[in-house]
């Protein structure tokens with residue numbers, strides 16, 4: 001998953017091509033990382049400058065955990081310190097990024113970044129839809145009693161019963177795609193006002209004015225409602241890149257566990273953690289909440305309170321690659337069931 005590094009002359013060219021706006025907030029090292037096969041190709045309109053800027057940011061998000069310590073030479077900011085921290089963990093980065101995206105939207109009508117690309121977004125949406133339909137049909141046991149179905153019924157009609165929250169929604173395009181699939185109770189939150197402004201503008205333009213958008217910091221959420229489906233695409237990755245990433249991640253799980261309704265699901269898409277790492281992080285969270293629960297496997301838990309989150313399923317269709325003798329994929333999407 002390490003980023004491909006450009007030769008110096010190519011890196012110079014890239015830096016000149018990169019717009020002198022949000023890119024200025026990114027360290028020289030991050031700017032010099034080339035877009036690889038996961039560079040973003042927007043279906044929603046973009047310029048070459050946009051594509052390069054987005055690809056650089058996506059690469060910085062996804063490669064932060066995989067760069068050698070010697071890569072961290074930036075003298076620009078405290079975020080480029082030890083432990084994989086990056087500017088992408090700071091709200092100032094996102095505020096500047098979305099100020100740029102808003103300007104682009106107003107000037108050119110561009111929707112901005114699709115994190116991890118449109119193929120991943122499509123996969124996440126169709127996979128999540130199938131999972132929700134299976135749960136609605138009782139094929140996956142949960143505790144949502146108010147959603148009942150008869151065998152042979154069309155699954156899509158159950159989607160309107162699902163309340164959906166997208167945390168760190170950015171431009172809100174994931175919610176638009178979920179709306180196209182039949183979900184209708186949709187809310188997106190982001191701590192960047194610019195993101196919410198952009199998401200609202202795009203939703204209005206594209207005919208999805210019924211989607212709710214709110215400014216909210218998921219780590220100190222003001223939302224009291226619980227949702228049956230909570231989506232996170234790239235937000236835990238960003239949270240983990242804060243200089244206090246490990247603490248922020250603990251805050252994240254505490255907060256998100258209050259946002260998912262009992263019997264509801266959390267679907268996380270990450271480029272910085274494997275499925276196994278996410279499962280382990282959830283087991284650690286469960287253990288913090290109830291130390292009597294074993295860490296090794298949810299199967300081995302002693303009887304008593306169920307774990308807060310339980311691994312449910314993960315996307316198995318992402319392309320894989322071999323690295324150092326093991327097989328991995330560049331992005332993981334994992335669903336957890338809330339007890």
Ligand SMILES: C[S@@+](CC[C@H](N)C(=O)[O-])C[C@H]1O[C@@H](n2cnc3c(N)ncnc32)[C@H](O)[C@@H]1O
Pocket residue numbers: 061094113114115167168169170171172174189190191192195216217218219232233234235238239
């Ligand atoms: C990698 S982007 C992903 C955006 C969007 N989910 C997508 O897939 O296009 C990470 C997003 O998380 C948001 N974010 C990061 N930390 C947050 C926090 N503590 N509360 C709310 N939003 C946050 C950022 O503003 C940014 O929009």
